[in-house]
Amino acid sequence: MDINLLIDFGSTYTKVLAVDLDTETVLGQEQAVTTVESSIMVGLQNALNKLYTANPVIKEEKINKRLACSSAAGGLRIIAIGLVPELTLEAARRSALGAGAKIVGSYAHELDEESICEIEANTCDMIMLSGGTDGGNKEVILHNARALAGLKKNLVVLVAGNKVVRSKIKEIFLSAGKQVEVTENVLPDVNVINVEPARTAIRNIFMERIVKSKGLDSAQAYVGSILMPTPMATLRAAKLLAEGTKDEPGLGELLIVEVGGATTNIHSVGHGYPRDGSVILKGLPEPYAKRTVEGDLGIRWNAHTIFELANDRLRENLQLNNYQESIPHVEEVTRGMGGNVGYVPQDEQGFLLDTSLARTAVQVAMERHAGTLREVSGFGGLVPVQYGKDLTDTKVVVGTGGVFRYGLFPHSILEGVLFDSRAPFSLKPKEPCFYVDKGYVMYAAGLLADVAPTKALRILKKHIQQISKQISK
Known part of the structure; x- marks a missing residue:
């Protein structure tokens, strides 16, 4: 067995995932609360103890390589x-x-x-x-x-x-x-x-x-080094999944939608050039692999900000998702989430509120990420001008994060990326297929991208699941 241990020191949880690269399988994964205030190693050891207990085949002395990323202490x-x-x-x-x-x-x-x-x-x-x-x-x-x-x-x-x-x-x-x-x-x-x-x-x-200034150097004796910030690992995984390798095909141009408690991030891999030859492209050239981070759209720390920032849209999503509680109740609950970032829904109505918050966050984040089409005056009349990426033809959208792994209605959340005729100049996807990172392996694949890219890609493809629309009760 070629056991590799992949670690993500997250802002809330430290996640550990063990893979056997010989068989290209995930052997097990666990998480524990991140302990930046005392020692980062306490949370890591707690997660490892759970991993070893649940998966006796994984033993410390059998681990060949350890790789880690971090967004702890604010990233x-x-x-x-x-x-x-x-x-x-x-x-x-x-x-x-x-x-x-x-x-x-x-x-x-x-x-x-x-x-x-x-x-x-x-x-x-x-x-x-x-x-x-x-x-x-x-x-x-x-x-x-x-x-x-x-x-x-x-x-x-x-x-x-x-x-x-x-x-x-x-x-x-x-x-x-x-x-x-x-x-x-x-x-x-x-x-x-x-x-x-x-x-x-x-x-x-x-x-x-x-890494040293954040106290993460205490983990280096065990890990070796913190290779990169966690979002960079996700972007590497997105690029690998889109492009593939010489031995394993990728999925083509795609979007990764990452909804978290503190931020909502959009990663797009693709050129995003104008589809119509009459459209003029302006502005700085867009990166092929692009990431945007929305620090005001986390569904825990910023739940009440979402309520205030996109109130009409959130109300519409609550109604669409058959959420039964009153708007004053929603305001009260979202206001309290910022002080209880570990909140976990306990019933379907709780999951529907989470779904509506996440869908609203994705809608706003996607509008900020996607390019726009405008008409400007030119010789002979109005000329169509594109700023940013045209993502209308994107065929693959992958959701990653706890709300996709543990939530009940991921399809509704991912619908937030879709083109909306009420905003016809926003170049958002029109007819993509939706997938979710059910195995929560995106960061791990990004860490492995340089070490064993083909094996990392195959593991990632095994753990993303295509989804269809769910209908709530």
């Missing part, structure tokens, strides 16, 4: 800073999101005193500083570097801007005693996006510095 939180919101700042945001980070602040142009105070008060882990194409504007990024060098907190700063002044910026931070790393420009030329070097640098910083 990887980054502030992105650029010159122009639609250009260098957007390129920086995409780099950070693709590396598995959560954007907790965005700033464009020159930082003023108010912005510096906000950054000082922000509980972020890293600052990503960009600005200017190579050989372009250098004054703004230099101004921002000098302003950030005066911060009292000692954050890691990743510089990914105009190469003409990178060495000077590095010296500014080093002279101020700050931690600084330099990588290639995320926007070396107008409409040329270069995110991979920054993503690699973010991952390295996460492993070498952020």
